[in-house]
Amino acid sequence: MNEENKTKRPLDFIRQIIADDLSSGKHDTIVTRFPPEPNGFLHIGHAKSICLNFGVARENNACCHLRFDDTNPGKESSEYVEAIKNDVHWLGYDWGEHLYYASDYFDKLHDFAVELIKMGKAYVCHLSSEQMREYRGTLTETGKDSPYRNRSVEENLELFSQMKAGELEEGSCALRAKIDMNSPNILLRDPVLYRIMKTHHHRTGDTWCIYPMYDFTHCLSDMLEGITHSLCTLEFENNRPLYDWVLDTLATPCHPRQIEFARLNINFTVTSKRKLLQLVNEGHVSGWDDPRMLTISGLRRRGYTPKSIRSFCEGVGIGKKESWIDMGVLENSIRDDLNVTAPRVFGILDPIKVIITNYPENESEMLEAQNHPQNADMGTRLVPFSRELFIERSDYMENAPKKFFRFTEGREVRLRYAYLVTCNKAIKNSEGEVVELHCTYDPESRGGNAPDGRKVKGTIHWLSAAEAVTAEIRLYDRLFSVEYPDADKEKNFKDFLNPESLQVLSGCKVEPSLLNANPDDRYQFERQGYFCLDSKDNNSEKLVFNRIVTLRDSWAKLAGKG
């Protein structure tokens, strides 16, 4: 499913609700928002939410706000803010003028809290967090009222202002909503609204020493911005009654509707900021943008295109059932994109020398190759051919089965766009390792076609040894070796890291034209996969390529069956 023909797809349940709200006249226009906490980098799961919120807005000619939910200063930083903005833009979305921060609303939020106190709907509680837990009850037992629950409005006002003034110690007390300690929904058992945190905030500095909690902040921020549909993940379903309670109790002029959808899960990886942070901090990966990480920045560095991520998110759909998407579906989305856009070149991961014994020494010629076999508009290029070549080591096999359409002694193979070549002899070193292939070519087959029309099944890529350029190529595999790394209650997810997730190949050979590659270029190395320059480690001294994804390989599948 690509972005162009999405009109065929039925509306998901959220888009349906929005369409209904528009047609019923409940709303003239809609407003959505993407509300990340700046405490880490965005990952593929966030991409789903971004595509939903910004996508729905775009489809309805409406706005989607970017709002940083920065109410817990100890964990947040402006470094994350910048990374997140960059990632959202890169994905292809624009919030225009609508960049907000929950911290923009601290004054208003404070005033709302005061209002709640005046209504007798909030109180300052001096229970310690341990005591509060005890008073809260359990899943099966109701809670009991805090002894501070019935303080007078005046006393609460005074205490809250002392909290705000920094006159009270962290943890000594908190502002709580007065709802219902007997509610079967634990979130409604007098939830904390404000806590004391004498922590520097990346935007408000030391202005505040009390910070509002998520449940108090989020609904009011949505309301202040005139959000119509507040889309979030399933685990917030229990929070919805609280979201509604705050807005209802304060009788706000508008009341956004919170709708929950299932978060994205992908197998063989983890999508949790907390866990990704651990991988980064403990050095299991090189950083948030390690190409093995399914962070937006990791995917970008790996070579994924924004379009492929968007079409992936579109393909997984929006529902309420928790689901696990196969990693292969993500890989497919980038293959689909690059298959039509990436120019083809030759690159050899594990080179082995080939001598064309009947080709004149000290001579070479230029042969024409297509940049894209299905798209002539992408033009052609000239590649040098000579007596000494490199081919892929895996394109030779000593005792090859009949179905192996590549080199083995006595077998003829086509060098793509060049000549038909027969392998005569494999030269081995003292360890018995093949170091060189001696072959002869058919001079009549220039370009790759036999004048007598004989069929040659195998076609392989090659490079002229003298002109080939040396490069480092990094091959990536899934970061975890099990399908559900955090499913095991006994073991830590890090126990399942795949030790072979990164393979660095040096001495690889690529076409000289790749010396002019740009950081944003993506290529198909024919018969190998899609590759791009590594945005961090590539430099004028050393060519460094990342393998974005392999090509499908039905031979590997066949061979694997043995």
Add this chain to the structure above:
RNA sequence: UGGGGGAUGGUCUAACGGCAAGACAGCGGACUCUGACUCCGCUUAUCGGGGUUCGAAUCCCUGUCCCCCAGCCA
């Protein structure tokens, strides 16, 4: 054991009381100067049990299983 959600092929998604459809995966085949791409074919599903109905994935009852909630995190 309280409350809130969820259950359709191996995996996702659709069908809105009227032929269970599509994608990915898998299998088989065609094509091929990439064992790629493309194309064709095939296998595989309504959680169980009742009920309403001419007709139920859909409505009702009931059971089972899975997820979320007991942070001064979001």
